[in-house]
Amino acid sequence: MHPFSYLEADSAEAAIRAAGLHAGAVFFAGGTTLIDLMKLDVMSPATLIDINRLPLCSIDADSSGVAIGANVRNSDLAHHRVIRERFPVLTEALLAGASAQLRNMASTAGNLMQRTRCAYFRDINAKCNKREPGSGCDAITGFNRMHALLGTSEHCVATHPSDMCVALIALDAVVHTLLPNGTSREIPLSEFYLLPGTTPDRETALEKGELITHVYVPDHPACRHSHYLKVRDRSSYEFALTSAAVALETEGRNIVEARVALGGIGTIPWRSPVAENVLRGQPAERKTFEAAAEAALAGAKPLKHNAFKVELAKRTLVLALTEIAWQQH
Amino acid sequence: MGVITIPSEAALQQANVQFQLNINGQTRTLDLDPRTTLLDALREHLGLNGSKKGCDQGQCGACTVHVNGQRTLSCLSLAIAHQHDEIATIEGLAEGEELHPMQSAFMECDGFQCGYCTPGQIMSAIAMLEEAAQTIPSHATPVVSQPPSLDDLSLEEIRERMSGNICRCGAYPNIVEAIQYARRLRKGSR
Numbered sequence: 035m036h037p038f039s040y041l042e043a044d045s046a047e048a049a050i051r052a053a054g055l056h057a058g059a060v061f062f063a064g065g066t067t068l069i070d071l072m073k074l075d076v077m078s079p080a081t082l083i084d085i086n087r088l089p090l091c092s093i094d095a096d097s098s099g100v101a102i103g104a105n106v107r108n109s110d111l112a113h114h115r116v117i118r119e120r121f122p123v124l125t126e127a128l129l130a131g132a133s134a135q136l137r138n139m140a141s142t143a144g145n146l147m148q149r150t151r152c153a154y155f156r157d158i159n160a161k162c163n164k165r166e167p168g169s170g171c172d173a174i175t176g177f178n179r180m181h182a183l184l185g186t187s188e189h190c191v192a193t194h195p196s197d198m199c200v201a202l203i204a205l206d207a208v209v210h211t212l213l214p215n216g217t218s219r220e221i222p223l224s225e226f227y228l229l230p231g232t233t234p235d236r237e238t239a240l241e242k243g244e245l246i247t248h249v250y251v252p253d254h255p256a257c258r259h260s261h262y263l264k265v266r267d268r269s270s271y272e273f274a275l276t277s278a279a280v281a282l283e284t285e286g287r288n289i290v291e292a293r294v295a296l297g298g299i300g301t302i303p304w305r306s307p308v309a310e311n312v313l314r315g316q317p318a319e320r321k322t323f324e325a326a327a328e329a330a331l332a333g334a335k336p337l338k339h340n341a342f343k344v345e346l347a348k349r350t351l352v353l354a355l356t357e358i359a360w361q362q363h
Numbered sequence: 364m365g366v367i368t369i370p371s372e373a374a375l376q377q378a379n380v381q382f383q384l385n386i387n388g389q390t391r392t393l394d395l396d397p398r399t400t401l402l403d404a405l406r407e408h409l410g411l412n413g414s415k416k417g418c419d420q421g422q423c424g425a426c427t428v429h430v431n432g433q434r435t436l437s438c439l440s441l442a443i444a445h446q447h448d449e450i451a452t453i454e455g456l457a458e459g460e461e462l463h464p465m466q467s468a469f470m471e472c473d474g475f476q477c478g479y480c481t482p483g484q485i486m487s488a489i490a491m492l493e494e495a496a497q498t499i500p501s502h503a504t505p506v507v508s509q510p511p512s513l514d515d516l517s518l519e520e521i522r523e524r525m526s527g528n529i530c531r532c533g534a535y536p537n538i539v540e541a542i543q544y545a546r547r548l549r550k551g552s553r
Contacts, residue, residue, distance in 0.1 A: 040380070040397040040443050062444070069400070069439045070420055082397075084444055109433075113499045118508045129502040133527025134491065135424060138433040139440070270502060270526035 036078035042087060046212050046245055049085050053243035054214045056081040061245060063105055063141040066132075067148045075158050076149075076165055090143075090247055093117070099252040101210075104143035104245075108198065109134065111142060121251060123260030123279050127201035130264040133271050143246035145198045146209065146226070147238070151273055152181065152192035163189045164234040179339040180273070183347070185301035186335055190234030193298060194227070195273050200297035201262055203305045204279040208250045214243035220250075227302035234301075256283040256291045259362055263354035264297070265346060274298030276347040278354035284362055287317045296330060299347050306330040309351070318362075323355040324348075382446050386411070387455030397443050402426045404442035405452060413453035413482045417529070424528035427483040428452050434490035434527075453482035456489075464548040465489050465541070474541035476532035484528045488542045491524045492549060513546065 039056070043049035053059045058080035062068060071077040090103040095116040102111060111117060112128035128137065140148075154160035154172040161170035173181055173191050181191045207223040221239050228236050240246075251257075260281035266272040277297035283290050292313035296304040309330035316322040327348035334344045381394045384404070391409055402419075405411040405428070417425030419438045426438040429451040456463035465485050468474070475481040492513065500510035503523035511520060521539050530538065 035398045038397060040441070042444075062441075065441060065444070066421060066436075066439050069441065073420065082441075086444065087447070109499075118500065122507055125500065125507045126502075129500065129504075129507070133424065134494070134501075134524060135427055135434045135436045135487065135527045136421060136439075138430075138435055270523050 035072050038079055039081045042084040044087055046088055049083050050212055050214050050243055050245050052083050059083055061085050063144045064139040066136050066140045074156055076156055099250055102142050102249045104247055106142045108137040108140045121257050123262045124201045126262035127197040131197040142249055145196055148196055150192035151195045155192055167235045178337040181337055181340050182301045183299045183334040183336055183343055184304050185229050187230045189232055190230035194302050199303040200277055200295045201279045203303045204293040204295035205251045209246055210248045212245045212247050224305055230301050256281040259358055261354055261358040263350055265350050276343055276350040278351045280354045280358050282358050284318050289313045289316055289318050299343055318359040323352045327351040382443055386450045399442045400438055401440040401442045401445055402437035411452050411454050415479055415482055425480050425483040427486045434487050453486055465545045468541040468545035472537050472541035472544050474537045476534050480530045484538055487528045492546055
């Protein structure tokens with residue numbers, strides 16, 4: 035691990051001021067990604083700004099939605115009564131990720147900012163355009179069973195690893211931030227992540243020194259009828275091969291609102307408006323779900339080892355939709 | 364081959380930092396490089412080598428300690444970032460010669476073979492029963508808004524809730540048995 039300076043911020047203003055003063059500074063919360071990658075020399079920030087003392091730990095709900103503080107731990111978020119009852123997809127996604135110990139450590143904003151698990155990104159001896167722009171991509175010609183099918187480019191095929199973010203993007207979450215100049219802004223999660231394109235090292239819309247303060251999740255009748263289904267190589271403590279976050283609002287047999295997002299197969303948490311369009315107005319039945327799954331995966335670009343995930347992702351989505359439709363009967 | 368980076372002069376000159384940690388109810392003063400993990404601080408600088416270094420990358424759970432009562436991986440924690448916290452390690456469980464009920468349960472049920480993962484298993488299991496007592500759901504809970512009570516915790520629930528602790532010997536059946544035994548002891552003590 036490279037040496038760094040450690041600073042503890044006591045307010046959001048102090049944190050963004052410190053980030054402006056120190057080149058190569060990063061914010062430090064749970065550390066579950068950052069410390070891991072610093073040990074591997076994949077990340078080597080000159081300064082760590084500890085933001086754990088900032089008062090960003092509350093979950094504030096009203097009838098229109100819920101505001102989740104940046105420092106709320108994944109476990110506290112998953113267990114919160116409002117989340118369990120009104121946004122079950124979020125609790126289910128969080129509980130499907132990592133282990134109890136890691137969920138106790140990982141923060142909401144840290145989960146949004148977590149880096150890919152691509153083995154070539156994590157190995158400083160490998161070529162990786164995300165870690166070292168312009169060096170090439172060893173994943174495209176290497177072992178790519180876990181890699182992405184959607185949103186890839188010839189420069190990067192790394193999968194976004196989060197479960198939480200797949201649920202949040204299905205829920206229309208909005209990221210609230212504080213900029214180094216003191217102003218605040220709101221970024222819909224659907225615009226927060228950048229496709230790799232020619233610049234896979236640029237992963238989010240955040241500016242340098244911009245601090246996430248909270249995430250807002252607007253309520254909608256569909257949110258109560260939401261569900262997360264994750265398929266993986268072992269039944270616990272493993273990243274997704276495929277996953278689906280779904281929410282359905284039905285009137286009688288017909289779907290009036292649908293939310294679909296997919297995990298484990300996208301370079302970013304993958305919202306699928308095309309699948310949602312197929313579902314809306316149609317009867318909640320297997321034929322509709324299969325059509326939605328076909329639409330969701332229509333643009334899939336399989337690599338040498340991950341083609342099985344095209345069919346697996348379709349079946350994951352069909353099963354997730356079937357389970358949530360079944361719950362409503 | 365990887366590139367060897369020569370640390371800058373400023374980096375080489377970086378001084379240790381003096382700070383205090385509260386461990387097992389005692390205040391300990393340390394003078395450490397900020398890079399030191401909580402696990403290395405415990406094992407290499409405080410003589411508390413009960414917490415084990417298995418993978419050192421947050422995948423095995425052998426380093427599990429409690430931070431403010433919550434199970435945490437000390438290998439992915441920076442010691443310097445825990446100056447405001449109460450840390451509990453395996454060494455703080457027993458009272459004199461009297462073992463913690465979870466330690467007794469692991470002995471009684473033979474919940475280990477080589478013993479290397481055991482401190483992490485025990486620290487994790489204690490926190491796990493506490494979480495269950497607070498009716499916190501898990502991935503194994505069929506409906507997350509209706510979590511099981513401590514008494515109703517199924518084998519599947521116990522296995523899921525302990526999945527962050529790997530045992531290479533495969534002592535899992537007896538570890539699960541020990542946790543069930545400790546749960547009964549816990550009820551008996553109430």
